[in-house]
Amino acid sequence: MLTFLMILGTLFLIVFNWIWNSTYWSRQGIKGPMGMPIFGNMFQYLIGRRQYGLIYEDIYKSYPKASYIGIYRVMNEPAILLRNTEMIKEIMVKSFPNFSDNVLYVNDKREDLVFCNPFIAKGEKWRVMRSELVPMFTPNKMKLSFPHIASICKKLDSFISNDIGEMPFEGKDLCAKYTLDVVASAAYGLDGESFTNKGSDFTKLVKELFMPNPLSLVHTTALLFLPKLGDLIQYRYLPEKVQQWFVTIISKVMSRRRELKDNNNGDFLQWLIDAKQKTGELVDEFTIIGHCSTLLIEGFETSASLMAYALYEFSVNPHIQKRVQSEIDEVMNKHHGKLSYEAILEMTYLDAALYETLRLHPPMLALLKHCTKPFELPPQFNGVKLREKVVIEEGTIFVVPVQAVHHDPVLFPDPHKFDPDRFSEENKRQRENCSFLGFGEGPRMCPGMRFGFAQSKAGLVTMLMKYNVQLSEKCPKPLEISPTTFLTTSRSGIWLCFKARRLQ
Numbered sequence: 001m002l003t004f005l006m007i008l009g010t011l012f013l014i015v016f017n018w019i020w021n022s023t024y025w026s027r028q029g030i031k032g033p034m035g036m037p038i039f040g041n042m043f044q045y046l047i048g049r050r051q052y053g054l055i056y057e058d059i060y061k062s063y064p065k066a067s068y069i070g071i072y073r074v075m076n077e078p079a080i081l082l083r084n085t086e087m088i089k090e091i092m093v094k095s096f097p098n099f100s101d102n103v104l105y106v107n108d109k110r111e112d113l114v115f116c117n118p119f120i121a122k123g124e125k126w127r128v129m130r131s132e133l134v135p136m137f138t139p140n141k142m143k144l145s146f147p148h149i150a151s152i153c154k155k156l157d158s159f160i161s162n163d164i165g166e167m168p169f170e171g172k173d174l175c176a177k178y179t180l181d182v183v184a185s186a187a188y189g190l191d192g193e194s195f196t197n198k199g200s201d202f203t204k205l206v207k208e209l210f211m212p213n214p215l216s217l218v219h220t221t222a223l224l225f226l227p228k229l230g231d232l233i234q235y236r237y238l239p240e241k242v243q244q245w246f247v248t249i250i251s252k253v254m255s256r257r258r259e260l261k262d263n264n265n266g267d268f269l270q271w272l273i274d275a276k277q278k279t280g281e282l283v284d285e286f287t288i289i290g291h292c293s294t295l296l297i298e299g300f301e302t303s304a305s306l307m308a309y310a311l312y313e314f315s316v317n318p319h320i321q322k323r324v325q326s327e328i329d330e331v332m333n334k335h336h337g338k339l340s341y342e343a344i345l346e347m348t349y350l351d352a353a354l355y356e357t358l359r360l361h362p363p364m365l366a367l368l369k370h371c372t373k374p375f376e377l378p379p380q381f382n383g384v385k386l387r388e389k390v391v392i393e394e395g396t397i398f399v400v401p402v403q404a405v406h407h408d409p410v411l412f413p414d415p416h417k418f419d420p421d422r423f424s425e426e427n428k429r430q431r432e433n434c435s436f437l438g439f440g441e442g443p444r445m446c447p448g449m450r451f452g453f454a455q456s457k458a459g460l461v462t463m464l465m466k467y468n469v470q471l472s473e474k475c476p477k478p479l480e481i482s483p484t485t486f487l488t489t490s491r492s493g494i495w496l497c498f499k500a501r502r503l504q
């Protein structure tokens with residue numbers, strides 16, 4: 001009898017605990033879906049069926065009139081999902097000091113180098129790291145780094161003609177080879193050897209960083225939801241092997257440059273050192289290596305994803321591909337066939353096509369912001385006062401559902417249509433603030449967007465000048481997003497093939 005009562009009591013406590021936790025928002029008069037025990041609203045994600053960003057999109061669609069929604073993440077952790085652009089602007093721009101940190105559970109006791117990355121760093125460290133990195137991306141620096149991009153474009157061109165021809169290829173894999181070599185060259189003056197050496201250090205180590213693997217779901221959960229799981233599995237954002245390799249390789253480059261008194265390198269590493277020396281600051285090797293790792297981690301994957309999805313969209317929209325190619329032909333003729341920074345800046349339709357690609361396929365389906373100072377919620381529904389004043393506590397998570405906003409038919413009519421004209425200069429001026437979030441918004445907005453666009457445009461120009469791109473029969477239709485990865489990745493790859501263009 002006693003055992004029976006104990007079981008009954010435990011069951012009662014579990015059910016009570018679940019009901020109490022999963023009614024956190026309704027007890028405050030805030031509407032949203034009820035959470036399930038343990039899973040919250042993330043059941044489909046935790047069983048590996050649906051990417052977390054797509055779940056946020058499902059919830060977004062269910063509350064069309066709200067300006068935010070009370071949701072439950074894993075373990076019924078209450079969070080706020082932003083539902084309109086006014087609220088997004090409030091959180092990311094106007095009240096930025098209340099939401100200054102990103103939500104990424106990286107442990108500073110387990111790893112230190114990645115805290116030089118502004119994406120990970122918090123508070124004052126974030127401000128310092130970001131202020132050191134931003135001057136690397138001025139238009140003048142972009143122009144100076146362009147010869148690196150142009151020289152890798154030549155390698156890309158010969159790889160396509162010698163190794164791919166008209167055979168099917170996986171788009172992300174090809175584009176990642178290219179962006180990896182660009183970053184290795186533009187950031188540290190090194191040859192990434194991605195096109196020439198299948199076993200190159202850069203290729204091997206970077207595979208460990210971003211490619212989906214059997215542990216992706218566990219790693220993404222540790223990074224975005226459960227710091228305790230991260231402690232249990234000793235999760236690291238930058239695997240130890242990669243960090244060690246990085247420290248060794250960049251230290252070598254720095255000491256070689258010191259020995260040869262060689263400071264004439266037009267790359268990010270040199271500019272970082274010069275910037276320190278100019279202000280008379282100590283050149284702290286650890287921070288410089290940290291910045292170098294940021295350039296690699298942030299610099300290659302997002303652009304490779306953008307390029308691969310752009311190739312996919314050009315394949316399924318051949319009339320748009322033709323228009324992009326006509327612009328490329330015209331601008332390249334004007335510049336006597338020379339690929340330069342000025343030339344790619346003139347390709348405004350290609351620019352618009354890349355924005356439209358990011359709208360349809362953002363590399364980050366959602367951005368997560370930590371409440372860093374208490375914040376009073378405005379009414380949830382236009383003109384309807386909250387039952388009582390709701391002040392959000394420090395530590396609560398606010399979700400910016402990037403893909404949901406990008407696919408919202410109110411903001412982008414016929415949202416699944418690929419239409420670069422949405423990003424013509426005139427249409428851009430008329431668009432609502434904070435409706436395009438491909439690079440984020442506010443003081444934490446992506447500092448590397450100019451470089452990302454420069455390398456992506458140059459690579460695409462190199463391909464589309466000579467080839468038409470088509471879907472390979474191997475390509476799944478429609479494309480599905482891998483349910484387990486942190487960044488958007490196509491589940492079965494983006495399979496394409498080139499056909500040589502017949503130029504008039």
Ligand code: HEM
Pocket residue numbers: 102117118119120130133294295296298299300302303306358363364367437438439440441442443444445446447448449451452453456
């Ligand atoms: C097309 C390519 C790229 C896309 C789509 C992209 C997208 C993004 C997004 C969505 C964020 C988050 C912004 C936010 O929280 O509001 C971000 C942050 C960041 N990106 Fe990019 N990015 C790209 C290329 C690059 C490149 C090439 C670099 C550097 C080489 C870079 C460096 C960073 C850094 C350092 C941050 C953190 C900024 C901060 O929190 O202060 N990104 N990026």
